[in-house]
Amino acid sequence: MKIVGTGCGPGMLTEAAIAVLGEARLIYGSDRAIALARSHIPEDCEVRTITDYKRLRELPAHAVVLSTGDPMLAGLGYLPGEVVPGISSLQVAFARLRLPLTRAAAVAAHGRDHAHAVETAGREVNRGKIVFLIADPAFSLAELVRALPPATKIAVCENLGYPDERIALGTAAEPPECTAELYVVVAGDF
Structure with missing residues (x-):
């Protein structure tokens, strides 16, 4: 699993985050996080809104999870997997x-x-x-x-x-x- 920071606002995705998104086939995120990353998500990628944060650890290993801002600042950085930092608030x-x-x-x-x-x-x-x-x-x-x-x-x-x-x-x-x-x-x- 990869946990990708979307940045706290539009245009704040890092190049590393954009590269991960470009290869993603399954993405989970809040509506806001998905909106911040939308222009970099491949058309053939499955995108799902997170409905149960308690079950995120059960996602498949190839999933990309979007975290608004930076995952390590009150975000989803506690999940297992690689963390790709974002520009935090x-x-x-x-x-x-x-x-x-x-x-x-x-x-x-x-x-x-x-x-x-x-x-x-x-x-x-x-x-x-x-x-x-x-x-x-x-x-x-x-x-x-x-x-x-x-x-x-x-x-x-x-x-x-x-x-x-x-x-x-x-x-x-x-x-x-x-x-x-x-x-x-x-x-x-x-």
Whole structure:
């Protein structure tokens, strides 16, 4: 099996990912991941939408599994097989904000325990890290900012890599508004 990162937005597939897709005969992915890779999928390739993430380990050895962004950043990189990295939302957000990746502390709240993510983010900001938090539509930015010192800078990065990309800046005392379901939060001293 090969797990291929599609990048976080259109046009962010790597050459290595495109090469794997060009030889694929069976591809699984979310609707979004399939859409990001569609132009590089051969016409004779069977493409299936993932309906049960718990059964992905049962896929045949020749399957290619698409993971949005990079499989190793809260993606499908836990699956057995070769991982082909993708351009992650962390890379794009830090590039847009001109922040060094060496200061990053990644925190996943997408589909996970939000209270634990908020606690971890607060601890990392207090250690001097710049937190990169992967949110989901149910995540509460209000809960996060209550756990941070008021002067902490906050960036809400929405739809990274898409034409409607938006980055809003603020502080924990005056946080930016979230207007999209697909977003990440960057918090810290930057």
